[in-house]
Amino acid sequence: MAFPILLVKLTLLALLLSLGLAADNASMDSCIILLNCGGSNQYDDDDSGGRTWDGDTTSKFTPSVGGVAASATYRDPSLPSMVPYMTARIFTSNSTYSFPITPGRMFLRLYFYPAAYGNYAVSDASFAVTAGNLVLLNSFNASQAAMATNYVCLVLEFSVYVSSSSLDLTFAPSAYLNSSYAFVNGIEIVHTPDMFIADTRFVNGDHIDYAFQLPADIGLQTMYRFNVGGQAISPKDDSGFYRSWDDDSPYIFGAGYGVTYSRDSSVTIMYTPAVPNYTAPFDVYGTARSMGPDAQINLNYNLTWILPVDVGFSYLIRFHFCEIQYPITMVNQRTFNIYINNQTVEQDMDVIFRSGGIGRAAYMDYVIMASGSDQVDMWIALQPDIATKPQFYDAILNGLEVFKLQVFGTNNLAGFNPPLPEYLDVNPSRVPSSARKSKDAIPATIFSGGCALLLITFLSTCVIYRWNKVAKSCYKTDCEHLEVESHHFSFAEIQLATKYFDEALIIGRGGFGNVYSGKIDRGIKVAIKRLNQGSQQGFHEFQTEIGMLCNFRHGHLVSLIGYCKDKNEMILVYDYMPHGTLRDHLYGTRNPSLSWKQRLNICIGAARGLHYLHTGTEQGIIHRDVKTTNILLDDKLMAKISDFGLSKACTDTDKAHVSTAVKGSFGYFDPEYFLLRRLTKKSDVYSFGVVLFEVLCARPVINTELPDEQVSLRDWALSCLEKGVLKKIVDPCIKEEITPECFRIFSELAKKCVADRSIDRPSMDDVLQNLEVALTLQDNSSCPGEPSSLQIIGLVHSDKASTHSVISIGAQEEIFSDIMHPKGR
Numbered sequence: 137m138a139f140p141i142l143l144v145k146l147t148l149l150a151l152l153l154s155l156g157l158a159a160d161n162a163s164m165d166s167c168i169i170l171l172n173c174g175g176s177n178q179y180d181d182d183d184s185g186g187r188t189w190d191g192d193t194t195s196k197f198t199p200s201v202g203g204v205a206a207s208a209t210y211r212d213p214s215l216p217s218m219v220p221y222m223t224a225r226i227f228t229s230n231s232t233y234s235f236p237i238t239p240g241r242m243f244l245r246l247y248f249y250p251a252a253y254g255n256y257a258v259s260d261a262s263f264a265v266t267a268g269n270l271v272l273l274n275s276f277n278a279s280q281a282a283m284a285t286n287y288v289c290l291v292l293e294f295s296v297y298v299s300s301s302s303l304d305l306t307f308a309p310s311a312y313l314n315s316s317y318a319f320v321n322g323i324e325i326v327h328t329p330d331m332f333i334a335d336t337r338f339v340n341g342d343h344i345d346y347a348f349q350l351p352a353d354i355g356l357q358t359m360y361r362f363n364v365g366g367q368a369i370s371p372k373d374d375s376g377f378y379r380s381w382d383d384d385s386p387y388i389f390g391a392g393y394g395v396t397y398s399r400d401s402s403v404t405i406m407y408t409p410a411v412p413n414y415t416a417p418f419d420v421y422g423t424a425r426s427m428g429p430d431a432q433i434n435l436n437y438n439l440t441w442i443l444p445v446d447v448g449f450s451y452l453i454r455f456h457f458c459e460i461q462y463p464i465t466m467v468n469q470r471t472f473n474i475y476i477n478n479q480t481v482e483q484d485m486d487v488i489f490r491s492g493g494i495g496r497a498a499y500m501d502y503v504i505m506a507s508g509s510d511q512v513d514m515w516i517a518l519q520p521d522i523a524t525k526p527q528f529y530d531a532i533l534n535g536l537e538v539f540k541l542q543v544f545g546t547n548n549l550a551g552f553n554p555p556l557p558e559y560l561d562v563n564p565s566r567v568p569s570s571a572r573k574s575k576d577a578i579p580a581t582i583f584s585g586g587c588a589l590l591l592i593t594f595l596s597t598c599v600i601y602r603w604n605k606v607a608k609s610c611y612k613t614d615c616e617h618l619e620v621e622s623h624h625f626s627f628a629e630i631q632l633a634t635k636y637f638d639e640a641l642i643i644g645r646g647g648f649g650n651v652y653s654g655k656i657d658r659g660i661k662v663a664i665k666r667l668n669q670g671s672q673q674g675f676h677e678f679q680t681e682i683g684m685l686c687n688f689r690h691g692h693l694v695s696l697i698g699y700c701k702d703k704n705e706m707i708l709v710y711d712y713m714p715h716g717t718l719r720d721h722l723y724g725t726r727n728p729s730l731s732w733k734q735r736l737n738i739c740i741g742a743a744r745g746l747h748y749l750h751t752g753t754e755q756g757i758i759h760r761d762v763k764t765t766n767i768l769l770d771d772k773l774m775a776k777i778s779d780f781g782l783s784k785a786c787t788d789t790d791k792a793h794v795s796t797a798v799k800g801s802f803g804y805f806d807p808e809y810f811l812l813r814r815l816t817k818k819s820d821v822y823s824f825g826v827v828l829f830e831v832l833c834a835r836p837v838i839n840t841e842l843p844d845e846q847v848s849l850r851d852w853a854l855s856c857l858e859k860g861v862l863k864k865i866v867d868p869c870i871k872e873e874i875t876p877e878c879f880r881i882f883s884e885l886a887k888k889c890v891a892d893r894s895i896d897r898p899s900m901d902d903v904l905q906n907l908e909v910a911l912t913l914q915d916n917s918s919c920p921g922e923p924s925s926l927q928i929i930g931l932v933h934s935d936k937a938s939t940h941s942v943i944s945i946g947a948q949e950e951i952f953s954d955i956m957h958p959k960g961r
């Protein structure tokens with residue numbers, strides 16, 4: 137293992153420097169303290185590479201700390217690891233951990249899982265934390281910080297300098313509340329060399345002091361640490377201090393995310409005495425983001441990151457640079473300007489000049505005041521420097537770190553609790569107007585989808601998500617749709633996102649136009665549908681689609697992220713659906729075949745989406761174009777209904793119909809609609825019935841190459857069902873898997889859906905219920921005859937009462953007897 141050696145060396149160095157002040161205990165050789173607060177014995181965590189944590193009830197470090205050990209009452213499923221999060225130490229009065237340490241600089245990481253601990257309510261926790269004299273947190277409300285950031289757990293990282301041989305960490309419950317308490321789940325201490333106080337550039341208005349030095353004992357809090365253009369790096373892969381490096385793309389402004397790349401295989405990363413290998417791991421220097429190959433585009437945009445920060449503090453910003461690809465080996469091939477908060481802090485930045493050659497690592501530090509009372513966002517931007525006439529008009533960045541600095545001359549590092557996003561905010565007055573303002577200033581963050589991004593503009597107390605993996609699993613998706621607003625994109629943004637409508641990015645073509653995959657701001661992948669220009673009909677459908685999707689949001693409807701109407705364009709931007717359409721997984725495809733259960737789940741999801749459309753809104757919506765190419769699948773194969781261009785609102789209740797010209801797709805038409813021009817919700821049910829047969833049989837709904845009686849899937853399936861030979865035309869891939877009970881209920885349901893007369897068809901609600909029953913019957917096939925099976929029958933049975941019951945009593949009895957007397961499969 138590389139880092140313990142490094143750390144031992146550092147210890148020795150620190151010892152020499154401190155002239156042997158501390159009589160070190162042998163147990164501290166590793167210089168790492170990992171304390172699982174409230175826990176006992178030793179346990180490995182599940183997520184940072186299985187590091188071993190000492191329980192603080194049995195550890196040598198904390199015999200006198202006081203407080204009570206407690207366990208979280210509830211384990212959130214997105215919690216990345218039991219250790220150290222599930223146990224905590226609770227303090228109702230000021231209490232201090234005294235860690236024997238070697239004097240010097242160290243990372244101090246505090247782990248919090250805001251949850252109820254026995255009788256201690258989650259909302260009562262409010263406390264200060266001080267390290268020695270330095271106030272790290274004040275009136276800290278962990279639950280609010282977690283809510284505001286939409287994570288279930290928080291890891292805060294500080295770098296502190298301790299001159300004595302003990303680090304005293306004090307937890308003090310807020311005095312202004314009687315019931316308040318303090319808690320902590322985990323404490324990690326890792327020694328480091330003095331990595332921050334060497335030459336920095338102090339930016340003060342127009343004046344830049346090039347040889348500024350930070351005070352040796354300054355306290356810092358990590359705000360951001362990015363492996364720019366590369367993947368997240370977890371603590372175990374860091375070069376020494378168990379730092380985590382995140383993906384920077386969520387913080388990139390606008391659609392100008394540039395291009396990412398990694399080093400040419402012949403390039404090796406070289407560290408220097410000025411840039412030792414612990415500065416950043418290989419992978420940080422070995423990957424980069426640049427502006428792109430097109431000089432003209434590069435001159436017209438700034439590669440910009442927007443980083444929300446606490447007001448009233450100074451920040452240390454560290455840029456990591458390394459040229460890693462040929463042909464850039466010489467000075468003045470690629471030079472660029474660096475801006476912080478719109479101010480030029482570096483002109484003519486030339487990485488080769490600064491580092492001494494290709495593959496050589498370099499970093500540059502700047503200290504800047506985030507002055508002004510309403511500034512919450514730090515802007516960091518790169519732009520080619522044309523003054524020096526470099527060979528390439530481009531810029532490059534490999535890594536970026538941002539640290540909040542202790543206010544000079546004070547002992548404070550604590551910011552405010554981050555205000556909650558508006559939809560969660562119980563007390564709106566707590567949201568500073570500046571935060572609201574900044575939200576408007578960056579429309580980019582509003583529509584980017586998840587709460588984790590949303591919070592960025594509001595984030596003022598810093599929260600570091602240490603592991604990208606962890607961060608993702610910590611991320612709650614339940615409020616995904618609450619804050620999403622449709623955004624108006626400019627045509628230029630769309631052009632950038634689709635690389636000028638690059639043919640290679642086309643993922644779908646149709647009469648309406650093409651669908652491209654693309655990336656918008658922060659690297660979010662989207663599907664971009666560009667409708668053919670100038671078509672009146674297209675325009676109408678475009679408007680309908682925007683209207684529909686802005687008003688109706690549901691987990692089983694595809695989400696509209698935005699649209700573009702510039703220059704007569706009609707462009708819609710959707711969530712990207714990695715698995716494409718349902719049809720792509722049924723036939724005529726190289727995709728692996730879906731299992732029967734996956735198909736059932738997809739049908740259930742689609743039915744939920746349609747049911748929502750029919751009933752979730754006041755008047756109800758008829759989709760009018762239900763088919764397997766309009767059912768999309770996300771990364772988890774969850775179904776999302778798409779394409780609302782033909783949708784119509786019902787004007788009345790269930791009996792309502794809309795007279796209209798026939799539109800829709802051949803093979804899925806409701807015959808009643810076709811003949812009588814009567815459009816009802818049952819028209820969607822009919823089409824959905826056809827979808828059910830398509831899913832079961834995996835063949836096109838119309839296939840003119842087949843004998844006449846087989847051309848229409850619906851007619852052919854009905855006649856097979858009539859003759860009791862439907863099983864013969866079931867997709868062979870699922871024939872074995874599907875259980876007889878499930879098969880029967882499913883085929884009966886499909887048959888009812890495609891009934892000639894709309895009155896004979898079930899409602900979407902009935903369809904949904906029966907599909908769910910079908911799934912249960914499939915699920916529990918392995919243990920037929922268990923008493924609980926009766927409940928299922930009961931459900932179907934009670935369903936019979938409803939006017940559009942799907943399953944006849946006879947059919948139920950057959951199912952029942954099947955379950956009671958299972959036949960071999």
Ligand SMILES: *[C@@H]1O[C@H](CO)[C@@H](O)[C@H](O)[C@H]1NC(C)=O
Pocket residue numbers: 159160161196236
């Ligand atoms: C070292 O450890 C021993 C017991 O393990 C303890 O008595 C002693 O105080 C420790 N010394 C320091 C400097 O922490």
Ligand SMILES: *[C@@H]1O[C@H](CO)[C@@H](O)[C@H](O)[C@H]1NC(C)=O
Pocket residue numbers: 259260261262277279280283313316556562
């Ligand atoms: C912490 O924040 C939450 C959410 O804003 C709030 O409900 C709770 O009352 C706060 N607790 C304290 C002690 O301020």
Ligand SMILES: *[C@@H]1O[C@H](CO)[C@@H](O)[C@H](O)[C@H]1NC(C)=O
Pocket residue numbers: 230264266308
């Ligand atoms: C507890 O600590 C806080 C802040 O550190 C301090 O203001 C307060 O006086 C302390 N209370 C007691 C009883 O020592």
Ligand SMILES: *[C@@H]1O[C@H](CO)[C@@H](O)[C@H](O)[C@H]1NC(C)=O
Pocket residue numbers: 314
């Ligand atoms: C806090 O406790 C004191 C004395 O026990 C009591 O007088 C006061 O009303 C309490 N305040 C609140 C807000 O409960």
Ligand SMILES: *[C@@H]1O[C@H](CO)[C@@H](O)[C@H](O)[C@H]1NC(C)=O
Pocket residue numbers: 138139141142374375376413414
């Ligand atoms: C850093 O360099 C030292 C030698 O200077 C070496 O012993 C150590 O393994 C290196 N660490 C890493 C993480 O590469």
Ligand SMILES: *[C@@H]1O[C@H](CO)[C@@H](O)[C@H](O)[C@H]1NC(C)=O
Pocket residue numbers: 477478513514515577
């Ligand atoms: C930088 O400039 C942009 C637009 O020119 C503006 O929106 C933004 O607020 C500025 N940022 C700062 C930190 O001043």
Ligand SMILES: *[C@@H]1O[C@H](CO)[C@@H](O)[C@H](O)[C@H]1NC(C)=O
Pocket residue numbers: 435436437438475477478479517519
């Ligand atoms: C890049 O940012 C700088 C500083 O904010 C600004 O002066 C310049 O106009 C920007 N350039 C472009 C092309 O946006």
Ligand SMILES: *[C@@H]1O[C@H](CO)[C@@H](O)[C@H](O)[C@H]1NC(C)=O
Pocket residue numbers: 912915916922923924925926927928
């Ligand atoms: C089906 O299985 C699930 C999970 O094993 C169980 O919860 C459910 O009660 C079962 N239902 C029936 C009707 O057997």
